[in-house]
Amino acid sequence: xxxxxxxxxxxxxxxxxxxxxxxxxxxxxxxxxxxxxxxxxxxxxxxxxxxxxxxxxxxxxxxxxxxxxxxxxxxxxxxxxxxxxxxxxxxxxxxxxxxxxxxxxxxxxxxxxxxxxxxxxxxxxxxxxxxxxxxxxxxxxxxxxxxxxxxxxxxxxxxxxxxxxxxxxxxxxxxxxxxxxxxxxxxxxxxxxxxxxxxxxxxxxxxxxxxxxxxxxxxxxxxxxxxxxxxxxxxxxxxxxxxxxxxxxxxxxxxxxxxxxxxxxxxxxxxxxxxxxxxxxxxxxxxxxxxxxxxxxxxxxxxxxxxxxxxxxxxxxxxxxxxxxxxxxxxxxxxxxxxxxxxxxxxxxxxxxxxxxxxxxxxxxxxxxxxxxxxxxxxxxxxxxxxxxxxxxxxxxxxxxxxxxxxxxxxxxxxxxxxxxxxxxxxxxxxxxxxxxxxxxxxxxxxxxxxxxxxxxxxxxxxxxxxxxxxxxxxxxxxxxxxxxxxxxxxxxxxxxxxxxxxxx
Numbered sequence: 001x002x003x004x005x006x007x008x009x010x011x012x013x014x015x016x017x018x019x020x021x022x023x024x025x026x027x028x029x030x031x032x033x034x035x036x037x038x039x040x041x042x043x044x045x046x047x048x049x050x051x052x053x054x055x056x057x058x059x060x061x062x063x064x065x066x067x068x069x070x071x072x073x074x075x076x077x078x079x080x081x082x083x084x085x086x087x088x089x090x091x092x093x094x095x096x097x098x099x100x101x102x103x104x105x106x107x108x109x110x111x112x113x114x115x116x117x118x119x120x121x122x123x124x125x126x127x128x129x130x131x132x133x134x135x136x137x138x139x140x141x142x143x144x145x146x147x148x149x150x151x152x153x154x155x156x157x158x159x160x161x162x163x164x165x166x167x168x169x170x171x172x173x174x175x176x177x178x179x180x181x182x183x184x185x186x187x188x189x190x191x192x193x194x195x196x197x198x199x200x201x202x203x204x205x206x207x208x209x210x211x212x213x214x215x216x217x218x219x220x221x222x223x224x225x226x227x228x229x230x231x232x233x234x235x236x237x238x239x240x241x242x243x244x245x246x247x248x249x250x251x252x253x254x255x256x257x258x259x260x261x262x263x264x265x266x267x268x269x270x271x272x273x274x275x276x277x278x279x280x281x282x283x284x285x286x287x288x289x290x291x292x293x294x295x296x297x298x299x300x301x302x303x304x305x306x307x308x309x310x311x312x313x314x315x316x317x318x319x320x321x322x323x324x325x326x327x328x329x330x331x332x333x334x335x336x337x338x339x340x341x342x343x344x345x346x347x348x349x350x351x352x353x354x355x356x357x358x359x360x361x362x363x364x365x366x367x368x369x370x371x372x373x374x375x376x377x378x379x380x381x382x383x384x385x386x387x388x389x390x391x392x393x394x395x396x397x398x399x400x401x402x403x404x405x406x407x408x409x410x411x412x413x414x415x416x417x418x419x420x421x422x423x424x425x426x427x428x429x430x431x432x433x434x435x436x437x438x439x440x441x442x443x444x445x446x447x448x449x450x451x452x453x454x455x456x457x458x459x460x461x462x463x464x465x466x467x468x469x470x471x472x473x474x475x476x477x478x479x480x481x482x483x484x485x486x487x488x489x490x491x492x493x494x495x496x497x498x499x500x501x502x503x504x505x
Contacts, residue, residue, distance in 0.1 A: 089166040091179055092210065092220075095139065096160040096246050097146050099124040100219035109135045109182065117219050118242055124149075139186055143193050152198060155299045155335075158247040160201045161186050162220035164210040180204055201250075218242055225249045247299055251335035254296075265295040269332040269342035278348045280323060280481065281410025287315045288330055291342075296335040304329040306346075320348040321408075322443060323479060349479075357504035360389045367407045368485075375403050383499045385422040385465050390501035397430050397490045405500070406485025413438065413484075415476035417505040420469050421453070423486065424499035427462035430492030434460065436468045436503075437487065440480040449480075452487075465501075 089112070093103045099121035104113040114130045116122040128145060130138040143159070146152040152159070163183055169175040183202040190200035205213075205220050213223035216238050226241040229252055241249070270290040278284055288301050291314075303311040305318045306326030320326065325347050333339045358366050363379050368391060370377055380392035393405055413419060421436040437452035453468040460466050486500060 088168070090169060091166060091182075092164045093135065094162045094213075094219040094221055095142055096162075096219050096221040097142070097151050097158075098156075098246055099146075099151070100222060101125065101142065102219070103130065103135065103138060105135050111135060111138045114138075117217070124151075135182065136185070136189060139189060140193070143190065143198075147194070147196060152196065154197070155297060156245065156247040157197055158199045158201065158250050159190050160203070160221035160225075160246060160250075161190070162203045162205050162224065164205050164207070164220060167207070170207060176204070199250075221246070222249075225253075228253060245299070247335055248333075248337055251296060251299070252337050254336065265334070265336055266338050267294055267298055267332045267334045267340040268292040269330045269340045271328075271330045271342065271344070273328075273346065278320065278346060279410070280321060280348060281319065282348075283317050283319050284346075285315065285317050286311075286328065286330075288332065289314060291330070291332045291340075293332075293334045298332050299335045300331075300333040302331040302333075304331075323348050323481060357502060359387055359502050359504075360391050361387045363389065365391060368405050369407060371404045371406070372401070374398060374401075375405075377405055380499070383424055383501075385424070385501040387501075390424070390499045393486075393488075393498040393500060394495075395429075395488065395490070395498065396495050397493050399490070399493060401490050402487055403490060404485050404487040406483055409482040409484055412478065412482045413472065413505050415472055415478060416474040417472050418469060419472070419484075419503065419505040420467055421486065421500065422465050422467060422502045424465050424501070425457070425460045425462055426496045426498065428494075429457070429496040429498075430490055430494045431457040431496075432489040432491045433457055434466075434468075434498075435487040435489070436470060437485055438470055438472060439483045439485075440477060441483065442480060447480075449477075 088106065089104050090107045090109075091105050093105060094117070095101050095103070100117035101121050101124075102113075102115040102117055103111045104115075106112050111130050111133050114125065114128075116125050124145065128141055130141060133141070139161075143152070146159075161183065163179055164170075165175055165179055183204060187200045187202045190198055203221070203224065205224065209223060210220055213220045216223065218226070218238065218241060222241045225246075226236060226238060229236050229249065232253070234252060236244075268291060269288070270292075271286050271288045272290065273284055273286045275282060275284070286303060291298060291301070301312060301314050301316075303313075303316055303318075304327075305311065305320075306328050307320060307322070309318060311318060325345055327343055327345055329341060329343045331339055331341045360366060360379055365377055365379055368377060370393075374397065375393060375395045377394070378392050379389055381388055382390075382392060384390045391405070395403060419436075419438060423434060423436070425431075425434065433454055433456050435452050435454040437450060439448050439450055441448035451470050451472055453470050455466070455468065484503065486498075488498065
């Protein structure tokens with residue numbers, strides 16, 4: 001039995017050396033040669049000139065032959081599938097931009113596993129398919145997404161790539177040299193990516209660093225930075241390192257801890273804004289281009305608009321919704337980790353513009369909203385007082401209540417103005433009265449004043465257009481905000497529609 005298996009193994013070696021499949025070899029053999037290989041020929045009856053060849057029948061050897069065939073099949077399968085055994089882990093590669101990503105590669109530099117090390121990398125990796133790609137291609141895909149999502153930009157352009165050989169290869173000099181070559185290639189690839197200026201840093205780390213990083217659930221790069229900062233006297237915890245900006249930490253390595261407050265490296269913050277005269281509803285553009293780094297480069301621009309809102313970036317836009325004075329604060333931080341600030345007061349006023357009407361001819365609802373789920377509005381061509389469109393107000397009344405359609409005015413109506421409303425009133429609606437209004441107010445609808453034209457339903461024309469008129473006082477406080485709207489007082493149940501058109505002043 002063992003002899004037969006040994007002969008099969010020798011046969012496979014012959015097949016392997018000739019680089020042909022077993023089936024091709026067997027086809028070329030004569031039946032006699034195959035039987036001779038398997039020792040199934042009667043030696044006393046081997047072919048001689050003029051004699052007939054007689055073969056032994058494999059009596060009582062069925063079990064042995066079954067074992068031989070099974071071994072033969074197993075060896076063939078292993079021969080055909082031997083690439084499976086190249087899937088073992090060759091090295092771990094960590095790439096840090098601000099997401100921290102771990103890639104496991106095999107002997108062929110193919111990525112076999114990807115792990116999100118920190119929270120930001122989980123979101124980053126959602127749409128990236130890196131498994132079974134070459135390491136170079138996987139790194140290119142990561143760089144591409146980082147540039148597209150502005151994680152790599154002119155202020156934050158550092159990429160750190162660390163690698164660690166798997167234990168199987170960590171003591172082999174040629175593998176250490178090979179992994180260093182891989183890192184060198186990645187550094188060249190990263191530094192020259194799409195002609196974008198990227199500062200690429202590569203490092204091969206020993207087992208103790210890899211294990212410590214894994215133990216603390218951080219990347220190798222971040223753990224190395226942590227130990228370097230600690231060595232230079234900076235007070236950082238391992239938790240700080242997990243979320244801190246990579247470029248910021250690299251910048252820290254170029255300074256001394258006592259330099260944090262030095263004026264000579266503090267960046268100068270400055271900004272301009274347009275328009276200079278700001279009114280409610282204006283989109284204000286803030287521009288920090290005039291800020292100066294003084295040393296290094298500015299890595300972050302942070303804004304406090306003074307109304308509870310914030311922004312990030314060299315240029316930002318913001319819309320104020322209330323009148324008042326606001327202190328806008330800009331903070332700029334350089335790559336050394338030092339921050340400079342600048343604060344300026346701006347004033348937001350109400351605006352009296354050239355707008356004199358709402359006619360809904362633009363196809364929108366002009367910013368009007370309803371006060372209750374029991375009604376809805378839409379732009380329609382079903383009815384109009386002037387032009388072709390109006391605001392359709394569908395009401396599903398379920399009892400006594402006051403419904404309204406309204407909007408805040410960013411372009412206020414001047415003092416002393418006369419405002420007219422054209423409203424189509426349906427017949428048979430469960431309505432007590434209809435009341436267009438103008439309301440002035442401060443802040444969160446405080447200290448309001450009410451100006452309206454209230455008319456009883458019974459006095460209105462039905463299935464027809466009605467005119468309502470409001471006269472604003474000459475001494476109207478123009479520093480207050482304004483709201484315009486129409487109220488409908490409901491007294492019963494029923495579905496009906498009101499149309500509003502041509503509010504003008």
